[in-house]
Amino acid sequence: FARVEARPSRFSTDEKPNTFEEISNYNNFYEFGLDKADPARHAGALTVDPWSVEIAGLVERPGSYPLDDILKSVTLEERIYRLRCVEGWSMVVPWIGFELRELLERAGVRPAAKFVAFETLVRPEEMPGVRSRILDWPYREGLRLDEAMHPLTILATGLYGEEMPKQNGAPIRLVVPWKYGFKSIKSIVRISLVETMPATSWNMQNPREYGFYSNVNPAVDHPRWSQASERRIGSGFFAPRIETRLFNGYEEEVAHLYAGQDLKVDF
Amino acid sequence: MIAQRINGVLRPVPTGFVYAAGLVPLALLVWQAATGGLGVDPVKAIEHRLGELALQFLVGVLAISPLRWWTGVNLIRFRRAIGLLSFFYVCLHLSVWLALDLQFRWAEIGADIAKRPYITLGMLAFVAMIPLAVTSTNGAIRRMGASAWTRLHRLTYLVAVLGALHFLLLVKAWPPEPIIYLGCVLFLLGLRAFRALRRGG
Structure with a gap:
């Protein structure tokens, strides 16, 4: 891996990050298999260079954006975020990335746009998991536009100061730290x-x-x-469970996005 | 012919051997846990492995009678050991869930048992296994009488279905393993139903 230069961020937690081994060997990335160790085993076959992201839909400048070109125009930061999986475990991950907002502004969001949709690569010859019908491929995710424009929402291209491991969603993935992990879609090829x-x-x-x-x-x-x-993954056999916090502890930053919404209904 | 030969080979095998062999996976698990061989989340790995072993022994118990009916291979002598091993692994599985996973957070444990179908089913399976384990001695068979004992031990069928459903309802999406276990259980129970119907008719 090549070292990636990144600025520190005020949004980083001071909690102790999980080790690189933990972060890169415990992944839900069903395109590479159902077991959490499968992505580390199988993702090596993934071709991540060249890579481009198609930006489509209600934007001023739709088209295919090469990753190198995207990276030239953004500021990379290290964001040490908590990651809470819907399955009930959590980690702390030192991502490297940039705010999704920067890319969306570059593409020019039209006023009619209300949501952002994301799609993961589907390449059966490199992704053994997509041969099973466990999900309806491609993997799809979405955010409301205000969620997408929030400064906490990043596109990550690395972690621990290095390029993103393939099993973690190389070369570019979403990270939305106040939502369950499955919202943070990996290996993105399309943003609409x-x-x-x-x-x-x-x-x-x-x-x-x-x-x-x-x-x-x-x-x-x-x-x-x-x-x-x-x-918390990696904290040992007898480490106490952690109380889960509203919005994964990012309440101060994001609660206003949901003012007036009943979160039991809009779950 | 082959069945008789297998039975002949097994005749001198003491049941203690089955108990010992049944504990090998536990020893392996302990060794893996001690040497960091269980991956990044050892608690989950142990919990799942113990539950899986319990289910495997349960399927083994259910396979013994059909195996005898259709192949003549007679493992009845080992059934108690296999059943008790299953109960033993269920107890360990439950203990790990209570102690290492939920860490005796009784409010959450109680809510889980009452509200989560997969945990409710798993607890029911555990509870239903207790009378089976308690009456697993020769003395109990004598006291109860063979027919009452046999009736009670049909609970095993319920336990197996509950156990397999417990696994199926816990996973996200539809991975193959829990479907295979449930399929095995239903197949082995189906064989019994098939035989009973044929004999009855």
Whole structure:
């Protein structure tokens, strides 16, 4: 890996980050298999260079944006964020990335746009998991435009000062730290600005269990398990569980986005 | 012919050997845990492995009678050991969930048991196994009488279905493993139903 220069950020937590080994060997990336160790085993085959992201829909400058070109016009920062998985575990990850807002502004968001839709690469010859019909590929995610423009929302291209490991969503992935991990879509090839709420993979798979918003919220349980607390990966056999915080602890920054919304309904 | 030969080979094998062999996966698990061989989240790995072992022994128990009916291979002598091993692994699985995963947070544990179907089913399976384990001795069979004992131990069928559903309802999406376990359980119960119907008719 090449070292990546990045500025520190005021948004970083001072909690202790998980190790590189933990972060890169415990991944839900179903395109490479269902087991959390599968992505580390199989993602090596993924070709990430050249890479471009298609920006489409309600933008002034639609088209294919080569990754090198995207990276020339942005400021990379290190963002040490908490990551809370919907399954009840969490990590702290020192991402390197830039605010999604910068790229969206470069493409020029049209006033009619209300949502941003994302798609992951589908390349069956390099992604053994997409041969199974576990999800309706491509993996899709979405954000409301104000969520997408929020300074906490980043596109990450590295972690621990190095290029993004393939199993973590190389070469470019979304990170939305106040939402469950599955919202932070990996290996993005397409970003569309749209007028209506886009379909998202887990919501399509099980709408009763996975809502569009999927904000971390200890008061709104997953139908099959509690979200009140979490286990921090790598903290040892007897480390106490951690109380899960509203918006994964980013309440101060993002609560205003949901003023007037009932988070039990808009889960 | 082959069945008789297999039975002949197994005849001198003491049941203690089955207990010992059944503990090998536990020893392996402990060794892996001690040497960091369980990956990044060892608690989950242990919890899942113990549950999986319990299910595997349960499927083994259910396979013994059909195996005898259709192949003549007779493992009945080992069934108690396999059943008790299953119960042993269920107990460990439950203990790990209570102690290492939920860490005796009783409010969450209680809510989970009452509200989460997969945990409710898993707890029911555990509870239903207790009378089976308690009456697993020769003395219990004698006291109860063979027919009452046999009736009670049909609970095993319920336990197996509950156990397999417990696994299926816990996963996201539809991965193959829990479907395979449930398929095995239903197949083995189906064989019994098939035989009972044929004999009855």
